Amino acid sequence: MACEERYDYLISLRAAGALESSEAAALDRHVAECADCAEELKAALEDMQLFRAIDAPLPDRARWEKFDRKFWEKADGQKRADPVSRRKFSTRRIACAVAAAAVIVLAVAALWQALSGKVPAKAGNEMTQTARAVPAPGEVRKAPSSPAQPDRENRRAERMKTIRAAAEKGYLNTCLAAMAAQKDAIVYAVTESWLPSAGKDGDE
Amino acid sequence: MTEPVDNERAVIQRAAKGDRKAFGALMDAHREGVFRTAYFRILNFAGGSASEEALDITQEVFLRAFRAIGRWRPEAKFSTWLQRIALNLASNYCRDTARRGELAGSRATDAREEPRAYDETTPIVRNAMRALSVRQRQVFVMRHYNDMPLKEIAGATRCSVSAVKTHLARAVGKLRGVLGRKFAGEMF
Numbered sequence: 001m002a003c004e005e006r007y008d009y010l011i012s013l014r015a016a017g018a019l020e021s022s023e024a025a026a027l028d029r030h031v032a033e034c035a036d037c038a039e040e041l042k043a044a045l046e047d048m049q050l051f052r053a054i055d056a057p058l059p060d061r062a063r064w065e066k067f068d069r070k071f072w073e074k075a076d077g078q079k080r081a082d083p084v085s086r087r088k089f090s091t092r093r094i095a096c097a098v099a100a101a102a103v104i105v106l107a108v109a110a111l112w113q114a115l116s117g118k119v120p121a122k123a124g125n126e127m128t129q130t131a132r133a134v135p136a137p138g139e140v141r142k143a144p145s146s147p148a149q150p151d152r153e154n155r156r157a158e159r160m161k162t163i164r165a166a167a168e169k170g171y172l173n174t175c176l177a178a179m180a181a182q183k184d185a186i187v188y189a190v191t192e193s194w195l196p197s198a199g200k201d202g203d204e
Numbered sequence: 205m206t207e208p209v210d211n212e213r214a215v216i217q218r219a220a221k222g223d224r225k226a227f228g229a230l231m232d233a234h235r236e237g238v239f240r241t242a243y244f245r246i247l248n249f250a251g252g253s254a255s256e257e258a259l260d261i262t263q264e265v266f267l268r269a270f271r272a273i274g275r276w277r278p279e280a281k282f283s284t285w286l287q288r289i290a291l292n293l294a295s296n297y298c299r300d301t302a303r304r305g306e307l308a309g310s311r312a313t314d315a316r317e318e319p320r321a322y323d324e325t326t327p328i329v330r331n332a333m334r335a336l337s338v339r340q341r342q343v344f345v346m347r348h349y350n351d352m353p354l355k356e357i358a359g360a361t362r363c364s365v366s367a368v369k370t371h372l373a374r375a376v377g378k379l380r381g382v383l384g385r386k387f388a389g390e391m392f
Contacts, residue, residue: 008373013372016376
């Protein structure tokens with residue numbers, strides 16, 4: 001039959017209560033003229049009534065009450081457990097830890113800088129420059145390049161003088177102790193070959 | 205069918221602020237629909253204990269909703285949201301059961317505990333529903349038993365409305381074929 005396919009679809013939708021108004025009008029017009037489809041529609045609606053009667057086995061009131069009790073027990077358990085897990089894994093907690101670590105690193109860097117008197121990244125360059133700037137024995141010392149650091153340059157020159165004197169006299173330990181206090185002197189001492197001559201005599 | 209909640213949005217907002225009574229009202233209004241969806245989805249996998257398992261899934265659905273209700277947005281209908289959670293959890297159950305080798309049907313029914321008193325209608329429903337594909341069953345249950353509008357069903361199943369209608373029409377056709385024969389033999 002020509003009407004079968006299209007109207008079977010519409011009849012099924014009507015039986016399921018899912019027919020839109022335009023489709024409903026088309027079906028109504030058709031069943032008014034087609035006895036087979038009218039019969040089919042009636043049967044489909046009856047079948048769906050039968051189906052409604054065999055719904056899923058819904059729990060009775062007592063079971064729903066038990067369900068509610070169990071639900072709230074679990075929900076309360078979750079609530080109690082949640083703050084702990086939040087404390088353990090929350091983003092805020094991780095952010096605080098990272099911030100604290102950053103503060104510690106900055107504090108250590110600042111302390112190191114204050115103690116050594118220079119920025120770590122520039123230390124190597126400054127050392128080399130300072131070593132080159134150390135005056136040779138008897139040489140008149142030049143004025144410091146930066147007016148902001150005259151005291152530091154003077155202190156460094158003093159320490160270098162001490163190192164040179166100790167090295168010239170062969171007091172190795174004194175020389176090394178002074179050099180430990182003034183790292184720049186290591187570069188200077190190596191480049192000027194003072195250490196070998198100082199090491200010959202020793203200072204027991 | 206349970207009574208719908210008046211002004212559901214306001215009730216949801218109260219529930220999101222921790223009002224247990226409001227969440228209880230939402231649960232009362234939607235639990236049967238969620239139970240049906242879970243029950244018919246796991247029917248082939250849970251055997252005689254489908255009711256028990258569906259009840260457990262229903263509880264898990266509401267626990268998840270309770271936990272996440274603060275994230276619910278009014279653009280989505282609450283029932284659609286719940287149905288989607290139910291479908292996901294029920295599908296997970298089916299997948300896990302199949303993985304464990306506890307496959308559906310009569311073997312599982314035989315192996316598990318005897319059906320309880322409220323499972324008396326299970327064989328009729330199960331036999332008829334087995335004729336349907338998973339999607340056809342989902343769509344049919346949501347429309348026929350839960351009275352959900354097509355648009356909501358489309359949202360919950362992530363299908364278009366026209367696809368929902370096609371599944372629905374096919375489901376009705378298949379069920380009428382199965383049931384028609386069954387009831388013709390038994391009743392007349």
